[in-house]
Amino acid sequence: MNLDWGVVARYGDDLLRGAGLTLVISLICAVLSFGLGVLTALARGSSNRLLQLASTTYVEVFRNTPALLQIFFVYFALPSLGLRLAALPAGILALTLNNAAYGAEIIRAGIASIPHAQTEAASALGLSRRHVFTRVVFPQAIRNVYPPLINQLTILVLGTSLLSVISVPELTGTALTINSLSLRTVEIFAAATLLYLGMTTLGTFAMRALALRIFPRIPVR
């Protein structure tokens, strides 16, 4: 077996462009699904039965079916319902819906971990219901579930690889294209592997650094 690592240098620009797209998709999905996750967690905890039912159904359906099927559904089946999206927005929508369902469960666990006495104390101090949530419960809830949230980000970065199936040229898609052009499977996939490891490590570090910024005085477990 002879290896030709020059192929990695020859296609280096393409691989980096693919990795860049992977990062951009991950970032967009992470921000969107955090927002959707918080809303869903709130809906699950609300006293409105309809909101509860809708959010629980959403979470259970998306957590118990494959992400690949969800991507196919958004890309191939939604057009027949009148929503026609290009591959990239369809992929981002599907990944966001998928990721937010998991995020919602993590955030819900975080909110549940805050003792009720905190809410009572905060309202006794005269905080409005909104402020009790945004200033007291929510920050502590996020701090408590910060490690699983980082974990979820890693899963999201790796999950973007699924978009190669609907021809989004992110890192895995790019590696596949280069593979079929050069037939240098081992070298190309090894390079892509390193890029993925680099990105997930970078993401974890960035999240830790962010934690030091947001919760300066309280160490994240």
Next chain:
Amino acid sequence: MSLDFSVVFQNQRLLINGALTTLQLCLLAGSLGTLLGFCVGIIRASRVPVLSPILQGYVVVVRGIPLLMLLFFVYFGLPYVGVRALDSASTVVLAFTLSTGAFVSEIVRAGIESVAREQREASDALGLSRWQSLRHVVLPQATTVALPPLIGFYIGLTKDTSLAFVVGYHEIMRESQYVVDRTAAVLPIYLTVALFYFAICFPLSRLVALLERRRPR
């Protein structure tokens, strides 16, 4: 938009075959991978010199790259490094077994490390050999702790076997894609496939929730 489910019954042979192939892949890769994962997890928890760091490398790499990437790597890479005897089905089983092994080993390791040190010391004091204390004292307790995350992982595995579609393995996603290509009945077919996965994964995830609530803390 057409929601005529008769197309599902007209193509039931393909879909049932796909469903059975998915189940077969889950069971094969699940059991082989669990076996591998227990071995790797026990070795890493026992800190065997030389072997433990090597296995750590395996776990870090497999957990750090997308499953799809691993699948392609095994599928395209094996013939490249001289292994040509494997057919595509065995390649898919191999890839999922490798992935399962890495994830299960971390669950098993965490389970073993959750068993209090004193338990080991007590079994030493009782004159049990290292293997006996592992077999009769540590592992039974570790398995109880590891059971909910293990089942959680099997749920993930069931959903992830849909990726085998990409290398042309005839599991339910691939078979349903054939039906979709031929009949254009996207919605009924995809909804049926979703129902298939949901019917497996939802009861399992309820079981995990139940086990976690019952677990003594």
